[in-house]
Amino acid sequence: MTIESAADRLAFLTALGEEKTTVFNGTTINVILNTEFVGVNPINGEVETADPELVVRVSDVSGIVHGDTLMVDSETYYVRGILKVPPDGLFLRLKLSKD
Amino acid sequence: MAYGNVVLDGIGAGNIVLEGLGGLEEAWFNVSIRQQIMGLIGTRLEGILIADGYETDIGSRVYEWRQESIPEALIPCLVYRDDPEESFADETVPRGRHRHRLMVSVDVVALGSLVISTVRKMIADVIKAVGADTTWGGVALNTEPPMDEIHIEQKERKIGGATVKFVILYETGRWNPAG
Numbered sequence: 402m403t404i405e406s407a408a409d410r411l412a413f414l415t416a417l418g419e420e421k422t423t424v425f426n427g428t429t430i431n432v433i434l435n436t437e438f439v440g441v442n443p444i445n446g447e448v449e450t451a452d453p454e455l456v457v458r459v460s461d462v463s464g465i466v467h468g469d470t471l472m473v474d475s476e477t478y479y480v481r482g483i484l485k486v487p488p489d490g491l492f493l494r495l496k497l498s499k500d
Numbered sequence: 501m502a503y504g505n506v507v508l509d510g511i512g513a514g515n516i517v518l519e520g521l522g523g524l525e526e527a528w529f530n531v532s533i534r535q536q537i538m539g540l541i542g543t544r545l546e547g548i549l550i551a552d553g554y555e556t557d558i559g560s561r562v563y564e565w566r567q568e569s570i571p572e573a574l575i576p577c578l579v580y581r582d583d584p585e586e587s588f589a590d591e592t593v594p595r596g597r598h599r600h601r602l603m604v605s606v607d608v609v610a611l612g613s614l615v616i617s618t619v620r621k622m623i624a625d626v627i628k629a630v631g632a633d634t635t636w637g638g639v640a641l642n643t644e645p646p647m648d649e650i651h652i653e654q655k656e657r658k659i660g661g662a663t664v665k666f667v668i669l670y671e672t673g674r675w676n677p678a679g
Contacts, residue, residue, distance in 0.1 A: 439655055441655060442651075443651040443653050444579065445579075445605070446566060446570060448575070448661070450572060450655045450659060451656040498657065500611075500613040500654070
């Protein structure tokens with residue numbers, strides 16, 4: 402017995418109050434944009450930056466690969482990481498970069 | 501005893517000018533040679549500007565020993581500091597003198613899609629600036645050729661940095677950092 406449906410997963414994306422939309426393969430999809438503050442160390446000191454990622458349904462981004470572009474909040478991002486969210490892998494976390 | 505105005509002749513320039521009744525008189529200020537050298541390095545690095553023949557304008561944002569994290573709004577920038585110094589007095593050093601090997605690190609930071617080539621240009625600019633006068637106006641004996649290392653990180657932006665290290669040789673009197 403399936404305990405959640407695609408509609409349930411869509412509700413998850415739209416119910417948190419942080420939902421955004423983007424367009425993939427010509428279709429508008431719902432996403433959650435998380436932008437974590439992080440520090441990186443390309444030198445001895447720390448440089449402040451952000452580590453944005455999108456949470457999406459796998460079914461919405463079939464065939465997505467590194468280097469694909471997505472526009473969120475008028476910003477164009479490159480996909481630089483694709484991680485399945487455990488335990489069932491029905492959502493993806495897409496790591497994003499502007500460069 | 502003469503009284504007059506004291507004019508500091510630049511950071512670490514090592515002298516002051518006494519504007520007394522008898523005119524200008526220069527006197528040595530009790531500043532360590534190391535401090536003089538670090539001041540001269542800062543001034544030299546601030547001169548890295550495209551208008552002055554360099555590939556970048558990294559000299560427009562120079563920090564000495566910046567400990568606070570660097571926001572993206574302050575990139576590109578440069579941070580320099582004096583690393584460990586070794587002092588010795590062996591048979592190669594004149595009697596009554598100490599010789600010092602001062603290691604200096606210069607960090608450069610850039611971001612964007614062209615970050616790698618930009619960082620290489622910054623490295624080249626730092627090397628060019630240091631090499632413009634390896635005795636730092638005669639304050640040091642010499643500056644040894646540099647070494648450098650690049651690191652690139654990618655989060656929201658590609659952020660790259662490099663550290664250029666070089667060693668400055670200078671002498672002082674025995675147990676006398678200022679002369």
